[in-house]
Amino acid sequence: MTPWGSHVLSFASLDSTSRYLWRQAEAGAPLGTVVVADEQLSGRGRRGRQWHSPAGLNLYFSVLLRPSVKLEKVPQFALVAVAALWQALRTECSGLTIKWPNDLFCRGLKLAGILSEMKPGAGSAEFVIIGIGLNVNAGIIDFPLELREQVTSLSCECQKTFVLGLLLESVLKELAVFTEIFYSEGLGGSICDLINHNFYLAERDIVIQSGAQSIPCRAHSIDDSGGLVATVADGSKVSFNAGEAQLVK
Numbered sequence: 001m002t003p004w005g006s007h008v009l010s011f012a013s014l015d016s017t018s019r020y021l022w023r024q025a026e027a028g029a030p031l032g033t034v035v036v037a038d039e040q041l042s043g044r045g046r047r048g049r050q051w052h053s054p055a056g057l058n059l060y061f062s063v064l065l066r067p068s069v070k071l072e073k074v075p076q077f078a079l080v081a082v083a084a085l086w087q088a089l090r091t092e093c094s095g096l097t098i099k100w101p102n103d104l105f106c107r108g109l110k111l112a113g114i115l116s117e118m119k120p121g122a123g124s125a126e127f128v129i130i131g132i133g134l135n136v137n138a139g140i141i142d143f144p145l146e147l148r149e150q151v152t153s154l155s156c157e158c159q160k161t162f163v164l165g166l167l168l169e170s171v172l173k174e175l176a177v178f179t180e181i182f183y184s185e186g187l188g189g190s191i192c193d194l195i196n197h198n199f200y201l202a203e204r205d206i207v208i209q210s211g212a213q214s215i216p217c218r219a220h221s222i223d224d225s226g227g228l229v230a231t232v233a234d235g236s237k238v239s240f241n242a243g244e245a246q247l248v249k
């Protein structure tokens, strides 16, 4: 099993755990290396966004993989990670859902996000870095004003304080388990089932932002390759393999 957690580098403050781990990976850090920080000064989200990372309240960590899967399968690791996150937290917080491509939601609010980055190698990735930001003990006033209606934390949902180290341990444990499942059966078996059983977008009207395009459609499920299956305006079913989904209000 991938030894995630056997090599954890812990910091009070970093610019970004993913950026730090990238440098370590280039210098030869072993697979399974984890970098965690109490705060990030320049936490990064998808599509060039920032990830708000105040000190001591939440989990910000990145894990290193050196997988031997084909290049086109590498983006599926983000879905493996969100499924593992759901599994690790399911008993802590009820009503967790997964929003394609790889966010964890609760009551329609974002609880965690995943940033997956890779350095291409010959036929596969030289390495993959999965960065996870999980809102844990932040109260709503700890978020910037403009995010307050879109986000939540475990403590906002459950009215209790969580021990960050214990949560990290259980997420790392499930990441190891889910990575093994992915290597043995691919995304298409139990991982896909878990996501589709807890799929935030199922049968909702959404708009997919893909590059400069905005595509209105009705979302259904994810398929075996992690694509979002949706019905578009002309009635045909399409599988989207990249983009961001927004609910139509």
Ligand code: BTN
Pocket: 015, 016, 017, 018, 019, 040, 042, 043, 044, 045, 046, 047, 049, 051, 059, 060, 061, 062, 103, 112, 113, 114, 115, 131, 132, 133, 134
């Ligand atoms: C998203 O946009 O939803 C993805 C957010 C990912 C944030 C995490 S926090 C740990 C790691 N380090 C970063 O700079 N970003 C990721």
